[in-house]
Amino acid sequence: METNISKRLLDVADYIPYGVKLLDVGSDHAYLPIFLVEQDLITSAIAGEVAKGPYNSALTNVTESGLSDSVEVRLADGLAAFEPEDGIGAISVCGMGGYLITEILTAGLDKLTAGQRLILQPNNREDDVRSWLSANGFAIIAEKVMIENHKFYEIIVAEAGEQKLTAAEVRFGPCLLRGKSETFLRKWQRELAKLEVALTQVPSANQADRKALVQRIDAIKEAISYES
């Protein structure tokens, strides 16, 4: 079966370690596990879904792709989709809000083990995800920002480790700040332009709001010109 995998999920796939068993949390169509198994990039996967409709879509796609032996679809909330004996080596949580991702990780924190890699792709509130990782014994080992359908997406990859992050690293990403890719610069230049327009619309009497906006603008300017 031809999977309809998006460029965003293809970019996520790049960070799944070769030959692991993957847990994909929130796997509404199971596109990522199907793609990885079809390409022989992983041995097997669990596609976890909490909602019945998306679970059924995942089940249908896995059955139609003939991969039922290697991709197991489980109806489960977050990390409840796996047990230690499943031997999960990587966990992807993609396409949902950053805060929800941290809630899922917190609820299953006692199940995470040192050998597991986390591949997270929040649709927003990336700073929440980074703060959570730093506070819970994970170090960010790679990051990517990509654009699809005019929207920017960040991918955050972490493994067990100690990492203290500065406020700028939490907001912009430690690896993204250092790499400053063209897409990173485009993302923040777009945000900067929006904030500068917003600033012209805040009355000068409203000093508190102006100050907060100026601080955000200055932080972006600093990040864009950041030298490691």
Ligand code: SAM
């Ligand atoms: N991961 C896919 C992607 O990136 O394209 C699907 C993203 S879809 C927008 C988010 C999916 O996560 C939904 O199908 C939703 O039901 C599922 N979801 C949300 N919270 C979940 C949880 N706690 N456990 C498992 N799945 C969850």
